Amino acid sequence: xxxxxxxxxxxxxxxxxxxxxxxxxxxxxxxxxxxxxxxxxxxxxxxxxxxxxxxxxxxxxxxxxxxxxxxxxxxxxxxxxxxxxxxxxxxxxxxxxxxxxxxxxxxxxxxxxxxxxxxxxxxxxxxxxxxxxxxxxxxxxxxxxxxxxxxxxxxxxxxxxxxxxxxxxxxxxxxxxxxxxxxxxxxxxxxxxxxxxxxxxxxxxxxxxxxxxxxxxxxxxxxxxxxxxxxxxxxxxxxxxxxxxxxxxxxxxxxxxxxxxxxxxxxxxxxxxxxxxxxxxxxxxxxxxxxxxxxxxxxxxxxxxxxxxxxxxxxxxxxxxxxxxxxxxxxxxxxxxxxxxxxxxxxxxxxxxxxxxxxxxxxxxxxxxxxxxxxxxxxxxxxxxxxxxxxxxxxxxxxxxxxxxxxxxxxxxxxxxxxxxxxxxxxxxxxxxxxxxxxxxxxxxxxxxxxxxxxxxxxxxxxxxxxxxxxxxxxx
Numbered sequence: 013x014x015x016x017x018x019x020x021x022x023x024x025x026x027x028x029x030x031x032x033x034x035x036x037x038x039x040x041x042x043x044x045x046x047x048x049x050x051x052x053x054x055x056x057x058x059x060x061x062x063x064x065x066x067x068x069x070x071x072x073x074x075x076x077x078x079x080x081x082x083x084x085x086x087x088x089x090x091x092x093x094x095x096x097x098x099x100x101x102x103x104x105x106x107x108x109x110x111x112x113x114x115x116x117x118x119x120x121x122x123x124x125x126x127x128x129x130x131x132x133x134x135x136x137x138x139x140x141x142x143x144x145x146x147x148x149x150x151x152x153x154x155x156x157x158x159x160x161x162x163x164x165x166x167x168x169x170x171x172x173x174x175x176x177x178x179x180x181x182x183x184x185x186x187x188x189x190x191x192x193x194x195x196x197x198x199x200x201x202x203x204x205x206x207x208x209x210x211x212x213x214x215x216x217x218x219x220x221x222x223x224x225x226x227x228x229x230x231x232x233x234x235x236x237x238x239x240x241x242x243x244x245x246x247x248x249x250x251x252x253x254x255x256x257x258x259x260x261x262x263x264x265x266x267x268x269x270x271x272x273x274x275x276x277x278x279x280x281x282x283x284x285x286x287x288x289x290x291x292x293x294x295x296x297x298x299x300x301x302x303x304x305x306x307x308x309x310x311x312x313x314x315x316x317x318x319x320x321x322x323x324x325x326x327x328x329x330x331x332x333x334x335x336x337x338x339x340x341x342x343x344x345x346x347x348x349x350x351x352x353x354x355x356x357x358x359x360x361x362x363x364x365x366x367x368x369x370x371x372x373x374x375x376x377x378x379x380x381x382x383x384x385x386x387x388x389x390x391x392x393x394x395x396x397x398x399x400x401x402x403x404x405x406x407x408x409x410x411x412x413x414x415x416x417x418x419x420x421x422x423x424x425x426x427x428x429x430x431x432x433x434x435x436x437x438x439x440x441x442x443x444x445x446x447x448x449x450x451x452x453x454x455x456x457x458x459x460x461x462x463x464x465x466x467x468x469x470x471x472x473x474x475x476x477x478x479x480x481x482x483x484x485x486x487x488x
Contacts, residue, residue, distance in 0.1 A: 026051065026058055026332075026358060034354050034364045039063050041366045042347035044340050045227050045234055046072035048254035049355065051334045055267035058332075060254045066339055067225040067236035074254040077210060077223050078337040079239055080322040081315025084250035085298030086264065086285070087198060087213070088179050089130055091186045093281040093297070094201060100189045103127045110185055113153075116162040124168045126185065129178045130297040131290035135164035137173035138433070138440035145442050148243045150216060152184040152194065155243060172292035173438065176247035179298075183246025194245055205270030206259045211252040215245040217317050223251055226319030227340040230451045231379050232372030234340065240318040240448050248315060257324070257335040265326055265333045286311050286326070299326075306360065314352075316341050318448045323352045332359035343450050346370035375452040382456045389463030393470055400474035415471065418464040425461020428454075 031051070039047060046064030050057070062072035070076075095101045101110065107129060108114055108122045115121075120135060128134045138144075141162040149155040155177065165173060183194040190197050198213040212222075218241035227234040252260070268275040268282065285297040294300050299311050311326040322337040334355050338348050350367020357364040403411055412419075424431065433441040446454045 026053075031059055031061070031358060034358065034366075035061065035063050035351075038351055038354060038364075038366050041368065042350060043232075043369045043372065044338060044342075044347055046076075046339045047336060047351060048072055048074055048076055048078065049334065049336045049351075050074070050254045050258040050261065051332065051355070051359070052258055052262050052265060053331050053333075054265065055262045057258045057262075060258060062254065064339075067227065070224070072339065075210065076339075077251050077253055078322065078339060079217065079223060079226070079248075079315075079317040079320035080250050080252055080257070080324075080335075080337060081248045081317045081320065082176075083313055083315040083322050083324050083335075084213075084244070084246070084248050085179050085315075086313060086324070087202060087250055087260075087298075088182050088186070088246045089285050089297035089299075090202060090277060091190075091194075091197060092126065092130065092182055093277050093285060095186065095189050097277060097281060101126060101185070103130075107181060107185060111156070111181070111188055113156045114181060114184070115160050116164070117160070118162065118164045120164050120167060121162070126182075127289060128168050129182050129185075131172075131288075131295050132174050132178055133169050133172050133290040133292075133295075134175070134178050135166045135168045135171065135173075136162060136175050136177060137165040137171075137438060138175060139173070139438045140165045141175070141177060142440035143175075143177050144242060144440045144445060148216075148241070150243070152180065152187060152245060155180045156184060170291060172290050172295060174295075176244075179247035180243065180245065186246075195249075202276065205272070205274070205276060206263060207271045208252065208256040208259055211250065211256045211260075213245070214249045214251060215243070217242055217244045217248070223320075224339070226317075228319055228448050229340070229342050229371050229375065231375045232369065237319050237448070239320065240444065244317070248317060252337075254335065254337065257337070261324060261326065261333040261335055264324075265331070286328075304356070304360070308360075310356070316345075318445065321345065321348050323348070325352065325356065327356075327359055330359055334359065341449070343371040343374055343452075378452040378456045382452075382459050385456070385459050385463055389459075389467060392463075392467045396467070396470040396474050400471060400478050404475055404478040411475065415468060418468050421460045421464035422468065425458055425464075428457050428461075 046066055048062040051059040060074040062074050062076055064072050066072060096103060103126045107124055107126055124134045149158050186197055187194045195213040203211050217239040225236040225238050228237055268277060270276055286299055288294050288296050288301050299313050301309060301311050304310055308329045314323040318341055320339055321341045324335045326333045336351050347367055354364030429441045433439055
Protein backbone atom coordinates (compact mmCIF):
# COMPACT_ATOMS: atom_id res chain seq x y z
CA UNK A 13 0.00 0.00 0.00
CA UNK A 14 1.20 3.54 -0.62
CA UNK A 15 2.31 5.33 2.51
CA UNK A 16 2.06 8.78 0.98
CA UNK A 17 -0.34 10.03 -1.64
CA UNK A 18 -1.14 13.53 -2.79
CA UNK A 19 -3.74 13.98 -5.51
CA UNK A 20 -3.88 17.68 -6.31
CA UNK A 21 -5.34 17.75 -9.82
CA UNK A 22 -7.86 15.68 -11.73
CA UNK A 23 -6.95 14.16 -15.06
CA UNK A 24 -8.83 12.75 -18.02
CA UNK A 25 -7.50 9.21 -17.89
CA UNK A 26 -4.80 8.83 -15.24
CA UNK A 27 -6.67 7.55 -12.21
CA UNK A 28 -5.03 7.36 -8.76
CA UNK A 29 -6.33 3.86 -8.15
CA UNK A 30 -4.79 2.54 -11.36
CA UNK A 31 -1.41 4.01 -10.39
CA UNK A 32 -1.71 2.53 -6.91
CA UNK A 33 -2.63 -0.87 -8.28
CA UNK A 34 0.35 -0.91 -10.64
CA UNK A 35 2.89 0.43 -8.14
CA UNK A 36 1.85 -1.90 -5.33
CA UNK A 37 1.63 -4.95 -7.59
CA UNK A 38 4.93 -4.24 -9.29
CA UNK A 39 6.72 -3.63 -6.01
CA UNK A 40 5.59 -7.07 -4.84
CA UNK A 41 6.40 -8.67 -8.18
CA UNK A 42 9.92 -7.28 -8.46
CA UNK A 43 10.73 -7.52 -4.76
CA UNK A 44 12.24 -4.03 -4.56
CA UNK A 45 12.35 -2.46 -1.08
CA UNK A 46 10.98 0.98 -1.89
CA UNK A 47 10.04 3.49 -4.55
CA UNK A 48 8.58 7.00 -4.81
CA UNK A 49 6.84 8.55 -7.80
CA UNK A 50 5.73 11.95 -9.10
CA UNK A 51 3.46 12.49 -12.10
CA UNK A 52 2.48 15.86 -13.56
CA UNK A 53 0.60 17.20 -16.57
CA UNK A 54 1.70 20.62 -17.73
CA UNK A 55 2.48 22.34 -14.47
CA UNK A 56 -0.13 20.51 -12.40
CA UNK A 57 0.72 17.70 -10.01
CA UNK A 58 -1.34 14.63 -10.84
CA UNK A 59 0.10 12.30 -8.28
CA UNK A 60 2.89 11.83 -5.76
CA UNK A 61 3.36 8.76 -3.60
CA UNK A 62 5.81 6.56 -1.76
CA UNK A 63 5.78 2.78 -1.43
CA UNK A 64 7.71 0.27 0.64
CA UNK A 65 10.31 0.98 3.32
CA UNK A 66 13.80 2.37 3.77
CA UNK A 67 16.70 0.46 5.31
CA UNK A 68 15.69 1.56 8.81
CA UNK A 69 12.18 0.21 8.39
CA UNK A 70 10.58 3.62 7.92
CA UNK A 71 7.88 3.94 5.25
CA UNK A 72 8.93 5.55 1.99
CA UNK A 73 6.91 8.74 1.44
CA UNK A 74 6.82 11.48 -1.16
CA UNK A 75 9.10 13.43 1.21
CA UNK A 76 11.75 10.70 1.62
CA UNK A 77 15.14 11.98 0.51
CA UNK A 78 16.90 9.93 -2.15
CA UNK A 79 19.96 10.17 -4.36
CA UNK A 80 18.91 10.82 -7.96
CA UNK A 81 22.30 10.05 -9.55
CA UNK A 82 22.82 11.25 -13.10
CA UNK A 83 19.41 12.89 -13.31
CA UNK A 84 21.49 15.61 -11.61
CA UNK A 85 23.11 16.42 -14.96
CA UNK A 86 20.01 18.32 -16.04
CA UNK A 87 20.50 20.68 -13.06
CA UNK A 88 24.06 21.38 -14.19
CA UNK A 89 22.98 22.03 -17.76
CA UNK A 90 20.33 24.48 -16.54
CA UNK A 91 22.95 26.36 -14.51
CA UNK A 92 25.13 26.62 -17.63
CA UNK A 93 22.22 27.86 -19.75
CA UNK A 94 21.36 30.53 -17.19
CA UNK A 95 24.90 31.86 -17.52
CA UNK A 96 24.65 31.61 -21.31
CA UNK A 97 21.57 33.84 -21.22
CA UNK A 98 23.48 36.34 -19.07
CA UNK A 99 26.16 36.51 -21.75
CA UNK A 100 28.81 35.04 -19.46
CA UNK A 101 29.21 31.78 -21.40
CA UNK A 102 29.17 31.03 -25.14
CA UNK A 103 28.26 27.43 -25.96
CA UNK A 104 30.55 27.11 -28.98
CA UNK A 105 33.54 28.67 -27.27
CA UNK A 106 36.36 26.41 -25.98
CA UNK A 107 35.97 25.77 -22.26
CA UNK A 108 39.70 26.45 -21.96
CA UNK A 109 38.98 30.14 -22.53
CA UNK A 110 37.01 30.17 -19.26
CA UNK A 111 39.10 27.65 -17.34
CA UNK A 112 42.84 28.23 -17.82
CA UNK A 113 43.48 25.44 -15.29
CA UNK A 114 41.77 22.88 -17.52
CA UNK A 115 44.87 21.23 -18.96
CA UNK A 116 45.34 17.62 -20.08
CA UNK A 117 48.18 15.68 -21.67
CA UNK A 118 46.31 15.86 -24.98
CA UNK A 119 46.52 19.20 -26.78
CA UNK A 120 43.19 18.47 -28.49
CA UNK A 121 41.44 19.22 -25.19
CA UNK A 122 42.14 22.92 -25.79
CA UNK A 123 39.45 22.76 -28.51
CA UNK A 124 36.70 21.19 -26.37
CA UNK A 125 33.66 23.47 -26.40
CA UNK A 126 31.03 23.95 -23.71
CA UNK A 127 28.46 22.24 -25.95
CA UNK A 128 30.68 19.19 -26.37
CA UNK A 129 30.90 18.79 -22.60
CA UNK A 130 27.13 19.10 -22.31
CA UNK A 131 26.35 16.54 -25.01
CA UNK A 132 29.12 14.12 -24.00
CA UNK A 133 31.17 14.49 -27.20
CA UNK A 134 34.27 16.13 -25.71
CA UNK A 135 36.53 13.21 -26.66
CA UNK A 136 37.15 12.40 -23.00
CA UNK A 137 36.00 8.94 -21.97
CA UNK A 138 36.36 6.23 -19.35
CA UNK A 139 38.67 4.38 -21.76
CA UNK A 140 41.37 7.05 -21.60
CA UNK A 141 40.52 8.53 -18.19
CA UNK A 142 39.20 5.76 -15.88
CA UNK A 143 37.73 8.11 -13.31
CA UNK A 144 36.36 5.45 -10.97
CA UNK A 145 39.65 3.52 -10.85
CA UNK A 146 41.70 6.60 -10.06
CA UNK A 147 42.04 8.16 -6.63
CA UNK A 148 38.92 10.22 -5.99
CA UNK A 149 39.22 14.00 -5.65
CA UNK A 150 37.49 15.93 -2.88
CA UNK A 151 36.97 19.20 -4.71
CA UNK A 152 36.62 20.60 -8.20
CA UNK A 153 40.14 22.03 -8.02
CA UNK A 154 41.47 18.55 -7.25
CA UNK A 155 39.46 17.20 -10.18
CA UNK A 156 41.10 19.74 -12.49
CA UNK A 157 44.51 18.52 -11.28
CA UNK A 158 43.47 14.90 -11.77
CA UNK A 159 42.37 15.66 -15.33
CA UNK A 160 45.85 16.94 -16.12
CA UNK A 161 46.80 13.31 -16.80
CA UNK A 162 43.89 12.63 -19.15
CA UNK A 163 44.00 11.75 -22.84
CA UNK A 164 41.23 12.01 -25.43
CA UNK A 165 39.72 8.95 -27.08
CA UNK A 166 38.61 10.94 -30.14
CA UNK A 167 38.70 14.44 -31.60
CA UNK A 168 36.23 16.76 -29.83
CA UNK A 169 32.76 16.60 -31.37
CA UNK A 170 33.30 13.39 -33.34
CA UNK A 171 32.34 10.63 -30.91
CA UNK A 172 29.81 10.21 -28.10
CA UNK A 173 31.15 8.80 -24.83
CA UNK A 174 29.20 9.00 -21.58
CA UNK A 175 31.75 10.38 -19.13
CA UNK A 176 30.97 11.93 -15.74
CA UNK A 177 34.04 14.23 -15.65
CA UNK A 178 32.49 16.20 -18.54
CA UNK A 179 29.97 17.44 -15.98
CA UNK A 180 32.62 17.95 -13.31
CA UNK A 181 34.31 20.37 -15.70
CA UNK A 182 30.97 22.10 -16.28
CA UNK A 183 30.51 22.46 -12.51
CA UNK A 184 33.94 24.11 -12.36
CA UNK A 185 32.88 26.34 -15.26
CA UNK A 186 29.77 27.45 -13.34
CA UNK A 187 31.94 28.23 -10.31
CA UNK A 188 34.49 30.18 -12.32
CA UNK A 189 32.01 32.25 -14.30
CA UNK A 190 29.46 32.91 -11.54
CA UNK A 191 31.99 33.51 -8.77
CA UNK A 192 30.04 31.17 -6.47
CA UNK A 193 30.71 27.61 -5.28
CA UNK A 194 28.75 25.27 -7.53
CA UNK A 195 26.55 23.83 -4.77
CA UNK A 196 25.73 27.34 -3.58
CA UNK A 197 24.92 28.48 -7.11
CA UNK A 198 22.51 25.56 -7.56
CA UNK A 199 20.80 26.44 -4.30
CA UNK A 200 20.57 30.20 -4.98
CA UNK A 201 19.58 30.11 -8.64
CA UNK A 202 17.60 26.88 -9.03
CA UNK A 203 16.49 25.22 -5.80
CA UNK A 204 15.38 28.31 -3.87
CA UNK A 205 13.60 29.92 -6.84
CA UNK A 206 11.67 26.68 -7.38
CA UNK A 207 11.03 26.26 -3.64
CA UNK A 208 12.78 22.89 -3.67
CA UNK A 209 13.53 23.17 0.04
CA UNK A 210 14.28 19.47 0.59
CA UNK A 211 16.78 19.20 -2.27
CA UNK A 212 20.54 19.64 -1.92
CA UNK A 213 23.60 19.43 -4.16
CA UNK A 214 26.54 17.50 -2.74
CA UNK A 215 30.18 17.02 -3.70
CA UNK A 216 30.98 13.48 -2.57
CA UNK A 217 28.60 10.52 -2.40
CA UNK A 218 28.41 8.38 0.71
CA UNK A 219 28.78 11.12 3.30
CA UNK A 220 25.19 12.36 3.59
CA UNK A 221 23.53 11.47 6.89
CA UNK A 222 20.15 12.75 5.65
CA UNK A 223 19.82 9.80 3.27
CA UNK A 224 19.37 6.31 4.66
CA UNK A 225 21.42 3.44 3.29
CA UNK A 226 20.12 2.08 0.02
CA UNK A 227 20.29 -1.47 -1.26
CA UNK A 228 22.39 -3.58 -3.55
CA UNK A 229 21.66 -7.25 -4.23
CA UNK A 230 23.56 -10.50 -3.91
CA UNK A 231 21.88 -13.76 -4.92
CA UNK A 232 18.52 -12.01 -4.80
CA UNK A 233 19.02 -10.79 -1.23
CA UNK A 234 18.94 -7.02 -0.57
CA UNK A 235 22.00 -5.67 1.24
CA UNK A 236 21.75 -2.27 2.95
CA UNK A 237 24.81 -0.14 2.16
CA UNK A 238 25.92 3.44 2.04
CA UNK A 239 26.32 4.92 -1.42
CA UNK A 240 29.64 4.02 -3.00
CA UNK A 241 32.02 6.85 -2.02
CA UNK A 242 32.99 8.82 -5.11
CA UNK A 243 33.14 12.32 -6.55
CA UNK A 244 29.75 13.41 -7.92
CA UNK A 245 29.47 17.21 -7.98
CA UNK A 246 27.82 18.31 -11.21
CA UNK A 247 27.43 14.76 -12.53
CA UNK A 248 25.34 12.93 -9.93
CA UNK A 249 25.29 14.96 -6.73
CA UNK A 250 21.65 15.85 -6.20
CA UNK A 251 19.49 14.56 -3.35
CA UNK A 252 15.75 15.18 -3.62
CA UNK A 253 12.25 13.97 -2.84
CA UNK A 254 9.24 13.05 -4.98
CA UNK A 255 7.41 16.21 -3.92
CA UNK A 256 10.37 18.45 -4.73
CA UNK A 257 10.96 16.75 -8.07
CA UNK A 258 7.42 17.64 -9.19
CA UNK A 259 8.62 21.26 -9.24
CA UNK A 260 11.71 20.30 -11.22
CA UNK A 261 9.88 18.36 -13.92
CA UNK A 262 7.14 21.02 -14.10
CA UNK A 263 9.88 23.54 -14.92
CA UNK A 264 11.37 21.14 -17.47
CA UNK A 265 7.87 20.63 -18.83
CA UNK A 266 7.63 24.33 -19.72
CA UNK A 267 6.58 26.03 -16.48
CA UNK A 268 9.75 28.12 -16.40
CA UNK A 269 8.74 30.63 -13.74
CA UNK A 270 10.18 30.65 -10.24
CA UNK A 271 8.01 31.26 -7.17
CA UNK A 272 8.35 35.03 -7.63
CA UNK A 273 7.31 34.81 -11.27
CA UNK A 274 10.77 35.26 -12.79
CA UNK A 275 11.62 32.72 -15.52
CA UNK A 276 14.64 30.54 -14.73
CA UNK A 277 15.51 30.33 -18.44
CA UNK A 278 13.85 31.17 -21.73
CA UNK A 279 11.73 28.70 -23.71
CA UNK A 280 14.48 28.68 -26.36
CA UNK A 281 17.11 27.61 -23.82
CA UNK A 282 14.80 24.84 -22.62
CA UNK A 283 14.36 23.66 -26.20
CA UNK A 284 18.14 23.60 -26.69
CA UNK A 285 18.61 21.55 -23.51
CA UNK A 286 16.12 18.95 -24.74
CA UNK A 287 17.31 18.74 -28.36
CA UNK A 288 19.99 16.16 -29.29
CA UNK A 289 23.11 17.94 -30.49
CA UNK A 290 25.88 15.35 -30.41
CA UNK A 291 27.14 12.77 -32.90
CA UNK A 292 24.88 10.07 -31.42
CA UNK A 293 21.71 12.05 -32.34
CA UNK A 294 20.15 11.16 -28.98
CA UNK A 295 21.97 12.99 -26.19
CA UNK A 296 21.10 16.61 -25.49
CA UNK A 297 22.18 18.60 -22.41
CA UNK A 298 21.72 16.18 -19.50
CA UNK A 299 18.76 14.63 -21.32
CA UNK A 300 18.31 11.91 -23.93
CA UNK A 301 15.60 11.82 -26.58
CA UNK A 302 14.07 8.65 -27.96
CA UNK A 303 11.03 7.77 -30.04
CA UNK A 304 8.37 5.49 -28.56
CA UNK A 305 6.57 2.76 -30.56
CA UNK A 306 3.61 5.10 -31.20
CA UNK A 307 5.95 7.63 -32.80
CA UNK A 308 5.86 10.15 -29.96
CA UNK A 309 9.00 11.55 -28.34
CA UNK A 310 10.24 10.91 -24.84
CA UNK A 311 12.90 13.09 -23.24
CA UNK A 312 14.48 11.07 -20.46
CA UNK A 313 17.51 10.50 -18.26
CA UNK A 314 18.26 7.88 -15.64
CA UNK A 315 20.70 7.80 -12.77
CA UNK A 316 22.28 5.46 -10.26
CA UNK A 317 24.65 5.72 -7.31
CA UNK A 318 24.93 1.93 -6.91
CA UNK A 319 22.52 1.83 -3.95
CA UNK A 320 19.93 4.27 -5.31
CA UNK A 321 18.55 4.79 -8.81
CA UNK A 322 16.08 7.08 -10.54
CA UNK A 323 14.57 8.17 -13.83
CA UNK A 324 12.95 11.37 -15.09
CA UNK A 325 10.87 11.37 -18.28
CA UNK A 326 9.03 14.05 -20.25
CA UNK A 327 6.41 13.39 -22.93
CA UNK A 328 6.14 16.69 -24.80
CA UNK A 329 3.32 15.64 -27.16
CA UNK A 330 1.21 14.32 -24.27
CA UNK A 331 2.07 17.04 -21.77
CA UNK A 332 2.96 14.52 -19.06
CA UNK A 333 6.14 14.00 -17.08
CA UNK A 334 7.17 11.74 -14.23
CA UNK A 335 10.03 11.04 -11.88
CA UNK A 336 10.51 7.67 -10.19
CA UNK A 337 13.13 7.07 -7.50
CA UNK A 338 14.31 3.82 -5.93
CA UNK A 339 16.33 3.09 -2.78
CA UNK A 340 17.99 0.22 -4.62
CA UNK A 341 20.00 -0.75 -7.68
CA UNK A 342 19.79 -4.26 -9.12
CA UNK A 343 21.99 -6.40 -11.34
CA UNK A 344 20.47 -5.52 -14.70
CA UNK A 345 18.20 -2.66 -13.67
CA UNK A 346 15.31 -4.62 -15.19
CA UNK A 347 13.21 -4.32 -12.03
CA UNK A 348 13.52 -0.53 -11.99
CA UNK A 349 13.00 -0.39 -15.75
CA UNK A 350 9.68 -2.19 -15.36
CA UNK A 351 8.40 0.75 -13.30
CA UNK A 352 9.64 3.21 -15.92
CA UNK A 353 8.00 1.21 -18.71
CA UNK A 354 4.80 0.82 -16.71
CA UNK A 355 4.53 4.53 -15.94
CA UNK A 356 5.26 5.30 -19.59
CA UNK A 357 2.31 3.07 -20.52
CA UNK A 358 0.09 4.80 -17.96
CA UNK A 359 0.75 8.31 -19.30
CA UNK A 360 0.05 6.94 -22.80
CA UNK A 361 -3.30 5.57 -21.63
CA UNK A 362 -2.12 1.98 -22.01
CA UNK A 363 -2.25 -0.94 -19.62
CA UNK A 364 1.10 -1.31 -17.81
CA UNK A 365 2.80 -4.69 -17.67
CA UNK A 366 4.28 -5.99 -14.45
CA UNK A 367 7.99 -6.75 -14.19
CA UNK A 368 9.77 -9.74 -12.72
CA UNK A 369 12.59 -10.37 -10.22
CA UNK A 370 15.15 -10.71 -13.02
CA UNK A 371 18.07 -10.17 -10.65
CA UNK A 372 16.93 -13.03 -8.43
CA UNK A 373 16.59 -15.33 -11.43
CA UNK A 374 19.99 -14.39 -12.86
CA UNK A 375 21.80 -14.55 -9.51
CA UNK A 376 20.16 -17.86 -8.59
CA UNK A 377 21.37 -19.29 -11.89
CA UNK A 378 24.88 -17.97 -11.26
CA UNK A 379 24.81 -19.38 -7.72
CA UNK A 380 23.84 -22.82 -8.99
CA UNK A 381 26.54 -22.68 -11.68
CA UNK A 382 29.11 -21.64 -9.06
CA UNK A 383 28.24 -24.66 -6.89
CA UNK A 384 28.49 -26.94 -9.92
CA UNK A 385 31.90 -25.45 -10.73
CA UNK A 386 33.12 -26.12 -7.20
CA UNK A 387 31.99 -29.75 -7.47
CA UNK A 388 33.60 -30.07 -10.91
CA UNK A 389 36.94 -28.65 -9.78
CA UNK A 390 36.96 -30.75 -6.60
CA UNK A 391 36.51 -33.86 -8.72
CA UNK A 392 39.15 -32.60 -11.16
CA UNK A 393 41.78 -32.15 -8.42
CA UNK A 394 41.07 -35.62 -7.05
CA UNK A 395 41.56 -37.17 -10.51
CA UNK A 396 44.78 -35.27 -11.35
CA UNK A 397 46.95 -38.35 -10.85
CA UNK A 398 44.79 -40.44 -13.16
CA UNK A 399 44.80 -37.70 -15.80
CA UNK A 400 48.57 -37.27 -15.59
CA UNK A 401 49.17 -41.01 -15.97
CA UNK A 402 47.00 -40.99 -19.09
CA UNK A 403 48.79 -38.07 -20.77
CA UNK A 404 52.34 -38.42 -19.46
CA UNK A 405 53.47 -40.13 -22.66
CA UNK A 406 51.87 -37.49 -24.89
CA UNK A 407 53.68 -34.49 -26.32
CA UNK A 408 53.41 -31.08 -24.69
CA UNK A 409 51.38 -29.73 -27.62
CA UNK A 410 48.66 -32.33 -27.06
CA UNK A 411 48.73 -31.65 -23.33
CA UNK A 412 48.42 -27.90 -23.96
CA UNK A 413 45.51 -28.43 -26.35
CA UNK A 414 43.61 -30.50 -23.78
CA UNK A 415 43.97 -27.68 -21.23
CA UNK A 416 42.92 -24.76 -23.45
CA UNK A 417 39.52 -24.35 -21.68
CA UNK A 418 41.28 -24.00 -18.31
CA UNK A 419 43.87 -21.57 -19.72
CA UNK A 420 41.12 -19.51 -21.32
CA UNK A 421 39.17 -19.46 -18.01
CA UNK A 422 42.22 -18.13 -16.14
CA UNK A 423 42.63 -15.39 -18.75
CA UNK A 424 38.97 -14.43 -18.33
CA UNK A 425 39.49 -14.10 -14.58
CA UNK A 426 42.58 -11.92 -15.01
CA UNK A 427 40.97 -9.60 -17.57
CA UNK A 428 37.45 -9.76 -16.19
CA UNK A 429 37.15 -6.03 -15.48
CA UNK A 430 38.39 -5.10 -18.96
CA UNK A 431 35.96 -7.51 -20.58
CA UNK A 432 33.03 -6.27 -18.50
CA UNK A 433 33.93 -2.66 -19.26
CA UNK A 434 33.98 -3.47 -22.98
CA UNK A 435 30.54 -5.09 -22.76
CA UNK A 436 29.06 -1.95 -21.16
CA UNK A 437 30.38 0.43 -23.76
CA UNK A 438 33.87 1.10 -22.46
CA UNK A 439 32.82 2.36 -19.03
CA UNK A 440 35.34 2.20 -16.19
CA UNK A 441 34.63 -0.85 -14.02
CA UNK A 442 36.45 -1.45 -10.73
CA UNK A 443 36.51 -4.39 -8.32
CA UNK A 444 34.56 -2.24 -5.85
CA UNK A 445 31.83 -1.39 -8.35
CA UNK A 446 31.44 -5.06 -9.28
CA UNK A 447 31.27 -6.04 -5.60
CA UNK A 448 28.54 -3.43 -5.17
CA UNK A 449 26.77 -4.11 -8.43
CA UNK A 450 27.07 -7.82 -9.22
CA UNK A 451 28.84 -9.94 -6.60
CA UNK A 452 27.28 -13.18 -7.89
CA UNK A 453 28.90 -12.71 -11.30
CA UNK A 454 32.24 -11.82 -9.72
CA UNK A 455 32.19 -14.95 -7.52
CA UNK A 456 31.23 -17.13 -10.49
CA UNK A 457 33.98 -15.77 -12.76
CA UNK A 458 36.69 -15.90 -10.10
CA UNK A 459 35.61 -19.40 -9.03
CA UNK A 460 36.00 -20.41 -12.67
CA UNK A 461 39.43 -18.75 -12.92
CA UNK A 462 40.83 -19.92 -9.57
CA UNK A 463 39.51 -23.46 -10.00
CA UNK A 464 41.03 -23.62 -13.48
CA UNK A 465 44.36 -22.32 -12.19
CA UNK A 466 44.40 -24.99 -9.46
CA UNK A 467 43.68 -27.71 -12.02
CA UNK A 468 46.44 -26.43 -14.34
CA UNK A 469 49.04 -26.15 -11.58
CA UNK A 470 48.15 -29.57 -10.18
CA UNK A 471 48.38 -31.20 -13.60
CA UNK A 472 51.70 -29.53 -14.45
CA UNK A 473 53.33 -30.57 -11.16
CA UNK A 474 52.00 -34.11 -11.46
CA UNK A 475 53.08 -34.45 -15.12
CA UNK A 476 56.56 -33.13 -14.40
CA UNK A 477 56.86 -35.54 -11.46
CA UNK A 478 55.79 -38.55 -13.49
CA UNK A 479 58.06 -37.65 -16.43
CA UNK A 480 61.06 -37.25 -14.12
CA UNK A 481 60.31 -40.57 -12.45
CA UNK A 482 60.02 -42.26 -15.84
CA UNK A 483 63.35 -40.76 -16.97
CA UNK A 484 65.05 -42.11 -13.84
CA UNK A 485 63.60 -45.57 -14.44
CA UNK A 486 64.75 -45.50 -18.09
CA UNK A 487 68.29 -44.37 -17.18
CA UNK A 488 68.64 -47.25 -14.74
